[in-house]
Amino acid sequence: DVKVTQSSRYLVKRTGEKVFLECVQDMDHENMFWYRQDPGLGLRLIYFSYDVKMKEKGDIPEGYSVSREKKERFSLILESASTNQTSMYLCASSSPGTGTRYEQYFGPGTRLTVT
Amino acid sequence: GDSVTQMEGPVTLSEEACLTINCTYTATGYPSLFWYVQYPGEGLQLLLKATKADDKGSNKGFEATYRKETTSFHLEKGSVQVSDSAVYFCALSGFLSDYKLSFGAGTTVTVRA
Numbered sequence A: 001d002v003k004v005t006q007s008s009r010y011l012v013k014r015t016g017e018k019v020f021l022e023c024v025q026d027m028d029h030e031n032m033f034w035y036r037q038d039p040g041l042g043l044r045l046i047y048f049s050y051d052v053k054m055k056e057k058g059d060i061p062e063g064y065s066v067s068r069e070k071k072e073r074f075s076l077i078l079e080s081a082s083t084n085q086t087s088m089y090l091c092a093s094s095s096p097g098t099g100t101r102y103e104q105y106f107g108p109g110t111r112l113t114v115t
Numbered sequence B: 001g002d003s004v005t006q007m008e009g010p011v012t013l014s015e016e017a018c019l020t021i022n023c024t025y026t027a028t029g030y031p032s033l034f035w036y037v038q039y040p041g042e043g044l045q046l047l048l049k050a051t052k053a054d055d056k057g058s059n060k061g062f063e064a065t066y067r068k069e070t071t072s073f074h075l076e077k078g079s080v081q082v083s084d085s086a087v088y089f090c091a092l093s094g095f096l097s098d099y100k101l102s103f104g105a106g107t108t109v110t111v112r113a
Helices: none
Strands: A004-006 A010-013 A019-025 A031-038 A042-049 A064-070 A073-078 A087-094 A110-114 B003-006 B011-014 B019-021 B023-026 B032-038 B044-050 B056-059 B062-065 B075-077 B086-093 B107-112
Touching (some): A031 A073
Parallel strands (some): B011 B107
Antiparallel strands (some): B019 B075, B032 B044, B032 B086
């Protein structure tokens, strides 16, 4: 089974801190994604990556950056955390292989609180 | 752009009741459609999918049929269990979406014994 792991389940940070959220997948997937999940808004895409060192902005990239130095690892960075970034963050991965092209596999999520 | 609208919750049911969660979409071309489920404390997992018109996806007693004429993909289950309590998300991947998914807002379902 595909496994996507995230470095923390719960995280509490102070306003202005630099925050790193790590995601690792073990299925050699090319595509990786970062979403934030907020009640009533569903999942919104922050950034995604097709391959190592490649990244594309999603729908809400402001205040975030990403890094993908290795195929299995995709990091989300909050350069200067703010209270409106308090949310659940979900990482996902997928492969463009036939039949599973759009199926994404999700990690358990990191609930980030910024105080 | 592509978008998904699903019925608002929360929905509370008794065990063995029928469940329907409505989902409609807007997309160009021929999208693929998905239902994801999120159990308490977990990430999302794929429940079922359909990749072309009139396809029916099914899994764990849940079904959804891709209706192009009504641009809908409603989720149904004939007899729910307490273990079906979760948040359900409808999603689509558009023809030119570069593997991205567009999600609905999610519907929280609680099944009482």
